[in-house]
Amino acid sequence: MSQKKELRKGFRLGSLFCFMVATLLFTRCNAEEGNHDRVSMHMGTALISEDTVPVSDTIPADTIKVKVEPSTYTIIGVGDMMLGTNYPSASYLPPNGGKDMLASVEDVLQAADITFGNLEGTILDKGGKAKQCRNPSACYVFRSPESYVQHFVNAGFDFLSIANNHSGDFGQAGRTTTKAVLKEAGIAYAGLAGTDEYAIVEKDGMTYGMCAFAPNWGTCSIHDLGKAKQIVRKLDEQCDVVIVSFHGGAEGSSHQHVPKKRETYYGENRGDVHQFSHTVIDAGADIVFGHGPHVTRAMELYNDRLICYSLGNFCTYGRFNVRGVAGIAPIVAVEVDKEGAFVGGKVTPIYQQKSHGPKIDSQKRAINTLIELTNTDFPNTPLEITKEGELKRKE
Numbered sequence: 039m040s041q042k043k044e045l046r047k048g049f050r051l052g053s054l055f056c057f058m059v060a061t062l063l064f065t066r067c068n069a070e071e072g073n074h075d076r077v078s079m080h081m082g083t084a085l086i087s088e089d090t091v092p093v094s095d096t097i098p099a100d101t102i103k104v105k106v107e108p109s110t111y112t113i114i115g116v117g118d119m120m121l122g123t124n125y126p127s128a129s130y131l132p133p134n135g136g137k138d139m140l141a142s143v144e145d146v147l148q149a150a151d152i153t154f155g156n157l158e159g160t161i162l163d164k165g166g167k168a169k170q171c172r173n174p175s176a177c178y179v180f181r182s183p184e185s186y187v188q189h190f191v192n193a194g195f196d197f198l199s200i201a202n203n204h205s206g207d208f209g210q211a212g213r214t215t216t217k218a219v220l221k222e223a224g225i226a227y228a229g230l231a232g233t234d235e236y237a238i239v240e241k242d243g244m245t246y247g248m249c250a251f252a253p254n255w256g257t258c259s260i261h262d263l264g265k266a267k268q269i270v271r272k273l274d275e276q277c278d279v280v281i282v283s284f285h286g287g288a289e290g291s292s293h294q295h296v297p298k299k300r301e302t303y304y305g306e307n308r309g310d311v312h313q314f315s316h317t318v319i320d321a322g323a324d325i326v327f328g329h330g331p332h333v334t335r336a337m338e339l340y341n342d343r344l345i346c347y348s349l350g351n352f353c354t355y356g357r358f359n360v361r362g363v364a365g366i367a368p369i370v371a372v373e374v375d376k377e378g379a380f381v382g383g384k385v386t387p388i389y390q391q392k393s394h395g396p397k398i399d400s401q402k403r404a405i406n407t408l409i410e411l412t413n414t415d416f417p418n419t420p421l422e423i424t425k426e427g428e429l430k431r432k433e
C-alpha cells in the first residue's frame with residue numbers, strides 16, 4: 039500500500055503547490071511588506087523543485103490566473119475475481135502460487151484512494167462442505183488458498199464484495215474462514231445478510247462506506263429494495279462516499295445489454311439491475327459497481343453518480359470461460375468530489391487468456407465495448423467515454 043500512499047502524496051503535494059502558487063501570486067499582487075513575499079517565495083521555490091506547474095519568469099505574475107481545484111478522490115472498481123481453486127483438485131491453481139495473477143495491473147489498481155473488487159469464491163485451504171450441484175459434471179465451486187489473500191493486499195484492494203453466487207460454495211465454514219482471512223489482511227468486506235451488511239473504511243480524513251447485494255443464499259438481497267435503501271441511507275449518514283456493489287443480471291455474450299426490467303437466467307431471478315441502481319442512488323449511493331454477467335455492460339451517469347452495470351471477468355483463473363467478450367473487461371477509476379459526485383474518470387482496458395490473469399489490452403476492446411453499449415443502452419446519459427477511455431460529462 040505504500041506505493042499507493044506515495045501516489046496520493048504526490049497528488050496532495052500538487053494540490054498544495056497550486057494553493058501555494060495562488061497564495062504567492064496573491065501576496066505578490068497585494069502584499070506591501072516584503073516579509074510576506076519572502077515566506078511565500080521560499081515555500082514556492084522549495085515546491086517548484088518537487089514537480090508540476092512551471093511558473094515562467096517571463097510572464098508578469100499578475101497576468102497568471104491560477105485555478106485552485108477542489109480536492110477529488112479516486113475510487114477504482116473491478117469485476118469478478120477468482121485467482122484459482124484447490125477444489126476439486128490443485129491442478130486448477132495457477133503457477134507460482136498465484137503471484138503472477140494480478141502482477142501486470144498492480145500499478146493501475148494501486149493508483150486510487152479506494153480499490154474495490156468482487157471476490158467470486160471462498161478463501162479456505164481445505165474442508166468446508168462443497169455445494170452440491172444438480173449436474174456434477176458442470177459443477178463449479180471455488181476454494182482459493184488462504185495465502186492468496188496476499189495478492190489482493192499487494193494489488194491495493196480495500197473493499198471486496200462477498201455477495202455473489204460463490205461466497206457460499208463451502209457452506210458456513212467457507213464464509214467464516216474467508217471473512218477471518220480478509221479481516222486479518224486488513225481488507226474490508228460486505229454483502230452477507232444480517233451479519234456483514236456494510237463496511238466502513240476511513241482514509242486520509244475521508245470516510246468510505248461499501249455495501250453489496252446479490253440474489254443468492256445468505257447475501258444481502260438485490261430484490262429487497264426497501265432493505266437496500268435502509269442500508270444505503272445509514273451509510274450515507276456516516277460516510278462521505280458510499281459505494282454500492284451488486285452481482286446481478288443474466289450471464290454471457292447474449293446478455294450484454296441492460297434490459298431495464300427483471301432478468302431471469304436458468305429460472306433464477308437475477309434482479310432488475312437498472313431499478314436497483316437508481317433506487318440506491320436515490321437513497322444516497324455515490325458509485326454503483328455491478329458485476330455478475332461475466333461480460334462488460336454499459337455505464338450511466340444518474341444524478342451525477344456513476345453506475346457501471348457490469349465490470350465483467352477481471353481475474354478469473356482456470357474454470358472460467360474467458361473466450362471472446364468474456365475475456366475483456368475494464369478497470370474503472372472514478373474521480374469524485376468530497377460529496378461523492380462524479381468529477382471524471384478513466385477506463386483501463388484489460389484482457390485475459392486461459393493461461394494468465396489481466397493484462398493491459400493495447401487493442402482497447404473493453405473501451406470500445408463500453409462506448410458501443412453505452413450509446414445503445416443509455417443514449418441520453420450525460421456521460422461521455424472517449425476512445426482513450428477518459429470518462430467525462432458530455433459538453
Ligand SMILES: [Zn+2]
Pocket residue numbers: 158202203204285330
Ligand atoms: Zn457469479
